[in-house]
Amino acid sequence: MRDRLLVMPRRRRLVLVRRLLLLLVALAVLAVACGPGGPEGAVHVLKADGDVNPVMERYIDRGIDQAEDAKAAAVVIELDTPGGLMSSMEDIVKRIEKDRIPVIVYVSPKGAKAASAGTFITMAANIAAMSPSTRIGAASPIGAGGEDIEGTLGKKVTEDAVAFAKSIANYRGRNAEWAEQAVREAVSATETEAVDLNVVDLVADDLPSLLEAVDGREVQLVDRSIALATKDAEIVHNNMNFVERFLDIISDPNIAFLLLSLGSIALFFEIVHPGQIFPGVFGAIALIMAFFSLSVLPFNWAGLILIFLAFGLFAAEIFVTSGGILGIGGVVALILGGLLLTWGNPPEFQVSKWLVYGLGASIGAFFLFVITSIIRIRRQPVVVGSHTLIGRRAVARSPLDPDGMVFVDGEYWTATLEDGSAEEGEEVVVTAVEGLKLMVRKQERSRR
Numbered sequence: 001m002r003d004r005l006l007v008m009p010r011r012r013r014l015v016l017v018r019r020l021l022l023l024l025v026a027l028a029v030l031a032v033a034c035g036p037g038g039p040e041g042a043v044h045v046l047k048a049d050g051d052v053n054p055v056m057e058r059y060i061d062r063g064i065d066q067a068e069d070a071k072a073a074a075v076v077i078e079l080d081t082p083g084g085l086m087s088s089m090e091d092i093v094k095r096i097e098k099d100r101i102p103v104i105v106y107v108s109p110k111g112a113k114a115a116s117a118g119t120f121i122t123m124a125a126n127i128a129a130m131s132p133s134t135r136i137g138a139a140s141p142i143g144a145g146g147e148d149i150e151g152t153l154g155k156k157v158t159e160d161a162v163a164f165a166k167s168i169a170n171y172r173g174r175n176a177e178w179a180e181q182a183v184r185e186a187v188s189a190t191e192t193e194a195v196d197l198n199v200v201d202l203v204a205d206d207l208p209s210l211l212e213a214v215d216g217r218e219v220q221l222v223d224r225s226i227a228l229a230t231k232d233a234e235i236v237h238n239n240m241n242f243v244e245r246f247l248d249i250i251s252d253p254n255i256a257f258l259l260l261s262l263g264s265i266a267l268f269f270e271i272v273h274p275g276q277i278f279p280g281v282f283g284a285i286a287l288i289m290a291f292f293s294l295s296v297l298p299f300n301w302a303g304l305i306l307i308f309l310a311f312g313l314f315a316a317e318i319f320v321t322s323g324g325i326l327g328i329g330g331v332v333a334l335i336l337g338g339l340l341l342t343w344g345n346p347p348e349f350q351v352s353k354w355l356v357y358g359l360g361a362s363i364g365a366f367f368l369f370v371i372t373s374i375i376r377i378r379r380q381p382v383v384v385g386s387h388t389l390i391g392r393r394a395v396a397r398s399p400l401d402p403d404g405m406v407f408v409d410g411e412y413w414t415a416t417l418e419d420g421s422a423e424e425g426e427e428v429v430v431t432a433v434e435g436l437k438l439m440v441r442k443q444e445r446s447r448r
Contacts (some may be wrong), residue, residue, distance in 0.1 A: 002009070004159070040071045042234040043211060048077050052084025052117040054297070055248045057091045063238045067101055073233045074102040077125070078208065083116025083139075085298065093124040093168060099221045102126045102228055107134045107191070107200075115139070119182055124168050126219040129210050130191035136199060137188030139179075142332070145333035158183065175199050191227050207235070251295040251350045253342045259290035260335070261359055262434075264311040299341055306337030331364035347425055373394065389430045396426045396441060406440060413438045 044067040048056050060077060067075045096103045103126035107114045110133045114122045122128045130136065139161070162183045169176035175198040182188045194200045204210035215231035240248065250256070266283030294304070311331035320326065338356030381409040394408035400417040406428060407413075415428070415438040422428060423440055432439040 010356050023258055024242070035103060039234060040294075041229065042070070042236045043076060043230055044070070044072045045076045045078060045237045047239055049080040049112075050248065051089050052081055052121070052249060054085070054088050054295075055244060055251050056081075056084070056403070057095075058247075059090050059240050059244050061095050061419070064095060064101075064103065066238060069384055070236075072101055072236070073229050074104055076104045076106055076210070077121075078106050078108045079114050079121060079208075080107065080112035080120055081114060081116075081118040083118060083332060086117065087298070089120050090164070091116035092121050093164075093355045094119070096124045097171070097222075099126060100223070102219045102221065102226070103419050104210070104214065105203070106127065106207070107131060107136060108207070110134065115188070117396070119179075120168060122200065123165070123172060123179060125172070126221070127202075127214050128174075129202050129204050130200050131212075132191060132203060132205060134191050135188050137182045139182040140184070140186040145237045155357075156345075159295060168347045187355075198383065211235075221343075247292070249445065250289060251297055252293070253297060253299075254355050256290050256293035256297060256299075257338055257341060257351045257355065258359070259286045259293065260307050262288035263290055263364065264308065265363070268311055270314055290404075297342065300343050303337045303339070303341030303343065306333045306340060310334035312336060314363075317367065327367055330367070331360050334363065335360040381412060389433060389438065392430050393443065394428050394438070396422050396424050399424055400426075401426070406438060409436070416442045417441065 007239060038212060044063060046063040048060060050056065055110060063077075064075055096105075103125050104127040105114075105122045107118075107122060107130040110131050111130065114130075114134075114136045115138050117139070122136060123347055140158070158283055162180050165179040165183050166176040168174075169179040178187070178189070178197050185221045189197060189199060191200070191203045195203055202210075202213055204213055209240050211230040211233065214228050216227055216229075218227050219226055250259070253374055263283045263286030266279040266286060268283075269279040310330040310333035313326045313333060317330065318327040335356055338351050338360065339353065342350045389408060394406040394413070394415070396404060396415075397407050397412065398404040400406075400415065400422040401420065402416060402417040404417070405412055405420075406415040414436065417428065418439060418441045419430065420442065427443040428440040429443055431441055
């Protein structure tokens with residue numbers, strides 16, 4: 001009966017955790033399924049600010065799909081980006097060029113930029129516009145550390161980017177020569193220069209001004225040519241949903257690395273101390289979130305395997321006496337795993353080296369403390385039986401002169417007082433155990 005009472009709360013907690021996870025999944029599905037609403041013929045506005053990554057690509061793809069389903073007059077992508085992943089940019093450009101409704105890219109607000117990958121996205125639109133005090137360009141490919149790509153590989157990457165930029169410009173009737181310069185020479189242009197160079201179509205102070213300026217313009221879609229009807233159209237803002245915002249937050253390589261490390265530590269504690277629900281639940285959720293984050297980030301499988309190997313070595317160090325070799329190997333594997341996890345990505349998509357070194361040193365120091373504590377405990381002599389009574393306080397149950405009876409730890413013992421005599425009720429201290437007899441001495445009174 002007592003065991004049942006102890007087990008029931010744990011079961012209830014597990015049921016609560018399952019229900020909470022199901023609720024979160026249901027909310028996520030609901031958030032994805034819900035559309036922006038709005039009448040037919042409205043203008044759907046997407047806000048794409050931040051790095052060009054798989055999250056932005058999925059968001060734009062979803063936004064254009066929903067605008068097409070709602071038979072919108074046009075889609076406006078308000079863009080502000082320093083650049084990002086080439087692969088995500090290419091997917092966004094491909095989606096824009098599958099235009100069944102007009103797509104307008106608007107570099108906005110004032111002070112925004114469409115740099116690097118943003119240049120390709122802007123030039124791919126049916127209508128390209130910019131706010132005052134904005135810029136576009138600097139689209140040269142760079143290496144993982146922000147450096148120029150040298151040698152044959154650098155030439156291949158640059159030539160491919162040049163060909164892609166020129167093909168976009170030629171398809172939309174824009175300045176292909178400037179597009180090539182933006183890639184080869186990293187040139188940039190202000191909003192007025194971009195209009196003069198036929199890089200973008202117009203400058204607009206704000207969204208209403210943009211919709212009024214492009215009203216009536218004819219654009220060529222994949223299957224037809226239509227005139228824009230945007231002047232009096234209702235504006236529908238289709239922002240990122242809960243899942244996309246959540247993905248955007250955790251699609252940081254540093255967060256992914258932290259989640260992997262913390263999740264592995266939590267599961268490690270669950271293995272060492274089974275039955276502790278919180279570490280296991282936290283570790284499972286952290287690892288799921290980490291894989292969720294890595295699903296939208298380019299990563300290296302070797303780095304991921306090394307991180308898991310590191311915590312495997314830490315766990316082995318506790319159960320196997322290796323003199324610290326396994327623990328040191330774990331620290332090295334964790335640092336190498338963190339460095340290799342996002343190796344080859346642009347700088348903004350790499351794990352911070354300082355985070356890797358700092359976390360590796362912290363976790364290494366923690367496990368060193370744990371391991372040294374375990375070794376110290378293992379080396380201590382095992383004390384069991386009656387010898388554990390030495391140093392305990394006992395109460396005389398009969399006069400000790402010098403022999404008598406004492407009461408200690410709920411038991412009566414025959415005792416011999418080492419010096420003098422003691423009255424019944426006085427406290428004494430056990431100094432030795434000789435067979436079934438205790439040797440005791442008087443409790444020293446504290447002086448005031």
